[in-house]
Amino acid sequence: MNFISILMFIFAGMLLLVAIILYSGDTGLIRTINYVRVKDKKKYARFLGKSMALTAVAPLVAGIAGLFLPAMVSVIVLIVLTIVILIVIARQSDSHYR
Secondary structure, three states, rough: OHHHHHHHHHHHHHHHHHHHHHHHOOOOHHHHHHHHOOOOOHHHHHHHHHHHHHHHHHHHHHOOOOOOOHHHHHHHHHHHHHHHHHHHHHHHHHHOOO
């Protein structure tokens, strides 16, 4: 197994753990200044949990790609997926909370 793949799996696991905690409605991980203007804090935490889970897909897919492809290809997969996922999240949050 490739060292980069192991790091990607660990990183994706940590992101998924935080996503599960946030999706459960726990606002303890969110700094107070980040949701001052938000009316429903539980709903905001659930949205952040969904966004975090979606963000965890990129290192997970890159880790899987790193098992079968060269390390540089998995890094490129990670960069491209991260950009696409962040664009999706930004469009979703802009329409959701503005």
